[in-house]
Amino acid sequence: xxxxxxxxxxxGILTNAYVKGFLPGAPVLYQGxxxxxxxxxxxxYSCPGALGSCPIGSMQAVFDARERGIAAYVIGYLAxxxxxxxxFICGWLCVFGLIQELLYKIPTPKLEIPQKIDQPLRYLKxxxxxxxxxxxxxxYRSQFGAGEPFFCKYVxxxxxxxxxxxxxxxxxxxxxxxxxxFRWKFFLLVLCILSSxxxxxxxxxxxxxxxxxxxLFQKISLIRMRVDKGKxxxxxxxxxxxKMKVDPCHNxxxxxxxxxxxxxxxxxxxxxxxxxxxxxxxxEQEIAEKEIIV
Amino acid sequence: xxxxxxxRVTVALIPLAMALCALGVYxxxxxxxxxxxxxxxxxCIGLG
Numbered sequence: 419x420x421x422x423x424x425x426x427x428x429x430g431i432l433t434n435a436y437v438k439g440f441l442p443g444a445p446v447l448y449q450g451x452x453x454x455x456x457x458x459x460x461x462x463y464s465c466p467g468a469l470g471s472c473p474i475g476s477m478q479a480v481f482d483a484r485e486r487g488i489a490a491y492v493i494g495y496l497a498x499x500x501x502x503x504x505x506f507i508c509g510w511l512c513v514f515g516l517i518q519e520l521l522y523k524i525p526t527p528k529l530e531i532p533q534k535i536d537q538p539l540r541y542l543k544x545x546x547x548x549x550x551x552x553x554x555x556x557x558y559r560s561q562f563g564a565g566e567p568f569f570c571k572y573v574x575x576x577x578x579x580x581x582x583x584x585x586x587x588x589x590x591x592x593x594x595x596x597x598x599x600f601r602w603k604f605f606l607l608v609l610c611i612l613s614s615x616x617x618x619x620x621x622x623x624x625x626x627x628x629x630x631x632x633x634l635f636q637k638i639s640l641i642r643m644r645v646d647k648g649k650x651x652x653x654x655x656x657x658x659x660x661k662m663k664v665d666p667c668h669n670x671x672x673x674x675x676x677x678x679x680x681x682x683x684x685x686x687x688x689x690x691x692x693x694x695x696x697x698x699x700x701x702e703q704e705i706a707e708k709e710i711i712v
Numbered sequence: 713x714x715x716x717x718x719x720r721v722t723v724a725l726i727p728l729a730m731a732l733c734a735l736g737v738y739x740x741x742x743x744x745x746x747x748x749x750x751x752x753x754x755x756c757i758g759l760g
Contacts, residue, residue, distance in 0.1 A: 449750040454742045463749035464756045471749040475756060479748035480741050491736025491745065497729035501722055571755035582757035592759065600758035638717045638725070695719030 422510060422678060423519070430513035432469075433457050434580070439466030445588045456492060458499050459512035460628050462574070464581030466588065474551055474574070474628050478567035481555040496628075500635030504642070508622055508629050509676035514576045515622055521614035522661075529616040536663065539624045540674065546573065547627035569627060571599070575607040618661040622676065633673035640694055643670035643677070649689035659684035666690055 436448040445466050453463065457470040473492050480489035499507060508515055522528075531539075550569040559565055570577055582600060586592050613620045622629050636642075645667055657665040659680045664672040666681040670690070682690045736742070754760035 445752070447750060447752060453749040454746045456745070462753075462756055464753045468749075471745050472756075475753065476745040476748065480736075480744050483744050489736065489741065490732050490739065491741035494729050494731070494733025494736055498726060498733060501726050501729055566760075567753070567755050570753065571758075571760055574756065577753070577756035578758055581753070582759075585752065585757055592757075595759060597759070599760070603758035638722050640719070640722050640726075642716075695722065 423516065425510050426512070426516035426519075429459075429511045430461075430516060433461055434465055434467035434469065434513070436467045436469055439468075440584065440588070442588060444591070445585055456495060457511075458496075458507045460514055460574075460576050460626065461512075462577040462579075462581040464577065464585065466581075466584050468580070472570075472576075475567060475570050475577075478551060478555040478570060481552070482565035482567065496631055497635070500632045500639060502640050504636040504639035504671070504677065505629060505632045505673075505675060506641060506677040507632060508626075509678040512622075512628075514579070515619060515676070517579075518610075518614040518619045518621060521611060522618050524615050526615055528618075531617065536623075542624050543626055543630040546625060547630040551627045572602070573606065573625065575603070575610045575621065578603040578607040619676075623662065623674070629676075630673075636671045636673050636675060639671075641677070641692060642695065643675065643681075644691045644693055645670050646689045646691070649687045651687055651689075653686060655684045655686055656681035656690055 439445055439447055447464065447466065448469055450469075452469045453471055455470050456473040456476050458473070460474060461468060461470065461472055463471045463475055473496055477489045477492040477496075480492060546569060550573060554568040555565055558568070578600075582603065586596065586600075610621050617623075643666060650667055652667065654667070656667055660666060660675075661680070662674045662676055662678075664675045664681075666672075666675070667689075677692060679692060682692060
């Protein structure tokens with residue numbers, strides 16, 4: 419297992435380590451002070467083990483409280499992370515990202531989505547962010563004055579996987595009230611799981627509003643991908659290695675890049691690096707130069 | 713390749729983002745987040 423997978427798995431365990439929540443009987447969620455803080459990745463706060471809050475769910479919850487206006491706490495928090503590292507979180511600290519990557523490792527023929535379909539579909543996550551996370555939870559109110567977390571309620575497969583399924587298995591009362599909504603969300607989860615076997619991280623590419631949000635900061639974040647044009651030989655190894663279908667040579671800070679560094683590893687002349695702003699990471703460069711000399 | 717955004721723009725934006733976060737804390741949004749997170753979110757799990 420590579421270093422990134424270990425970090426992803428370790429983070430997933432660390433942020434879902436409330437073992438008491440998984441004990442048989444009526445589930446009790448963690449109710450301590452850590453839940454005031456959002457984890458940086460998509461992680462349902464109704465997961466019996468969750469120690470932190472989901473940023474997308476929290477954002478909708480604050481929008482729901484109409485008099486509060488914008489969700490400054492969560493938006494400010496996510497913007498700060500985005501400004502520091504962009505979509506690095508997607509590649510390194512997202513449990514659902516890891517699950518999709520592991521599913522993709524199942525040895526089957528992989529599906530190449532034609533660019534004509536793939537590219538427009540990438541914009542879907544921005545529409546989901548705008549409509550289901552921002553607009554509808556902010557503006558919509560039922561006849562009783564209640565709002566709804568539209569993304570969590572109608573789309574989020576993470577909630578079904580981490581919250582819905584474990585809670586329903588643990589609690590017979592919840593099992594007795596399952597309806598069409600659970601079936602719909604379960605169907606979406608199965609769709610996500612099955613498609614992840616054939617397509618790399620389909621949820622992240624096409625649906626994830628958190629990835630869409632962080633993606634907006636890719637070109638201005640402190641940590642950026644760098645291409646040394648003096649070294650680049652245009653061999654295309656980096657683009658071939660990128661499972662998110664980014665061409666790092668021409669667009670190193672694409673909104674789609676999850677900063678997994680597979681392209682850095684694949685570059686035969688060490689022209690790619692990840693560093694702060696315009697400065698290249700000195701250590702990486704030194705190592706690369708030594709290897710070239712050898 | 714397009715001209716890159718200078719690092720000073722990022723450095724200037726970070727305190728603004730942090731200030732936005734602090735504003736949310738000041739307005740009591742943390743309590744809303746906590747209240748939502750400590751109870752089972754029926755919508756999130758497909759029962760709401």
